[in-house]
Amino acid sequence: MLTTALLVTVMVNGESVQRFVEPRLSLADFLRRDLGLTGTHLGCEMGACGACLVSLNGSAVHSCLMLAVQADGLSVDTIEGLAESxxxxxxxxxxxxxxxxxxxxxxxxxxxxxxxxxxxxxxxxxxxxxxxxxxxxxxxxxxxxxxxxxxxxxxxxxxxxxxxxx
Amino acid sequence: MKCRGFRYCRVLTVEEAVESFVSCEGEARFLAGGQSLLPALNLRLSAPDLLIDISRVEGLRGITLEGSDLRIGALTRHVEVLHSPLVAEYAPLLARAARFVAHPAIRNLGTFGGSLALADPASEFPACVLALNAQIEIAGLSGRRRVAADDYFLGLYETALEPGEILTAVYIPAGRTWQRVCFDELSRRRGDYALAGLAAQATFRDGGEVLTALRLVFCALGSKPMRAQAAEAALLNTKVDAVAIEAAQHALSQDLSPDEAEDLSSAARLHLARVLLGRVAHALREGAC
Missing domain, CATH: 1.10.150.120 ([2Fe-2S]-binding domain)
Incomplete structure (x- = not known):
């Protein structure tokens, strides 16, 4: 089922990013596929393995257990951003x-x-x-x-x- | 796996959330922290038509003292429960149990209300809320109502919540009448689902020697949080010595009759519950929780 894409604005590694995303797109896939930030890895996609952790407003969260639309207006730091900083x-x-x-x-x-x-x-x-x-x-x-x-x-x-x- | 497609809406009030739910023609689900819902979607155990994101609804977050109750808003994160000074003072059982809830990253997003709304029988907070004699506040089309924890948990993932209703807050009696609390759990690895968990609150008299009040609630040993009243009775008005603990462990077969699980027999699960009861009773006696 395809559903209408929604516009989200996310602060990624200190830079404001705007994209249209499908509601079902996970934050992990958004980072990897749409933004090319492949330092975030996807293992189990069910919150068990921890390979997909990112920092959301300063707290570690599973990017496989969050939708890109949920990150709208929030700040995400990936391993790329943390390493560069x-x-x-x-x-x-x-x-x-x-x-x-x-x-x-x-x-x-x-x-x-x-x-x-x-x-x-x-x-x-x-x-x-x-x-x-x-x-x-x-x-x-x-x-x-x-x-x-x-x-x-x-x-x-x-x-x-x-x-x-x- | 990737989840199936769905529509998504974000609401800012409880009324809007309920309205979105009842006007949805297909299946709608409320999304709060998403730490149980997202795995279920990714595994395609659930495939709703509409997700209603309630995570930014005003007034559903935070821990406050209201009169003689501690109020925990439904959207309060597990990590906030873990570190809250108010919880530590007025409902320390929850702070102790929070350490056993999943892993740190899950605790950063998972919500207290979400855990109670899902009512996974292996979850820690439902057992605590029952042990704490809490009241659950529920909002729906016809306004808000409160349900006692004793009447809230009905069965496997089944609660007093009707379709379209939202759990908005939990009210915990904060009278500090309980002197000692303990939460302990057996699991294969840290953060895994519990094989057996036990929430306990107790009051002692005679210089802290004789047990005069007790609530014992197990998780992961039935279809819902299980109060163990026969075991409670065996410990009441005793000094919780070895004889009383053994009697309570024996009585536990009247309270619990766990089904055979994938990899554990019914007898093994009951045995684990007895081991845990022994540890918790001992810890309550020694005041070492």
Missing amino acids: GFISDLQTAFHERNAMQCGFCTSGMLIAARECLAHGGVPSREEIRDALSGNYCRCTGYQSIVDAIETVAIARAEKEVGGPV
Whole structure:
């Protein structure tokens, strides 16, 4: 069933984007297909694997469990935007150094979950980090190195905080 | 999979939402957080003709103290319930249960009212709302009404909501008469659907030793949240010692008779419920929830 396309305006990675979209188009497909932002990955399309996480008005959400029309007037940051902004460069470096990715399919979702986990400051326990990643599947690493990488960043950020601005 | 096509409208008032629903010629569904509806659409378990987006309706969001009740607006997100100071003070059971609700990203969008409107028998909040003796506010064509949680959950995904009605808020008695609360759950992995969950509120006297009031509600062990009154009776007026806990675990077969599930026998599910009851009763006694 084809239905009338609707005009939506979404702030994507800091840039206002206007497009006509079919109501059934998911935010994930909108980002990937209409905007070419393929860093957001689609795995299960049912909110189980976490590969499609994006940041919506600052909170991690599944872009497969949201319609593009629902994002009208809201602000979405994808892995492309977050990477370019430099806000997660320490996480990216730590993932690289600790080999916290192999095939890389889960990595963009992992980074967005990790960013949210560390957003409130402090050093979460390994248990809390695992809890924060409970909705993200990785079929390669066994998670250990991912938890290591996030923990390393948490500690480094906390030390920087204590040291104060340079 | 991708969902089937549908029409979409966004409404800004409850009246508009109800009007859109009743004037729809095909099947209409309300869309709030969408964290259960969207998977159902993507799996094509549901294929409505019209989605009515109520997520921006005014006045349905937020947690406030109203007289002697804590009011939780239907569109309040799970994450807001988890971190609310008012919930922590007046309905701590919900804050404890919220940690068990799915994963962080789902909690960022999923709504409290949506969970109660769907009434998935494995969900945590329906069991809590029943344990809390809450009132559910429902709006429809003929105005608003309130239904006690005891009369709200009717069966598998079946509630007192009539077609076209919207759950607008939940009112929880905030008298702080319950001294101890506990929520615990057994699941295969963190955030998975519960194999067994238990919401409990208790009051003790004699220096906190003798249990004088108790509500126990299980989730994932029946077609709806299940109050366990035989187990409650076995624990009442005891010091919740090993003998009383064993009696309550034994009595649980009068409260629950779970069907055989895909991969768990009826006996195994009852066993899990008994294990959980033991843990929760112990935690209530020790005040260590």
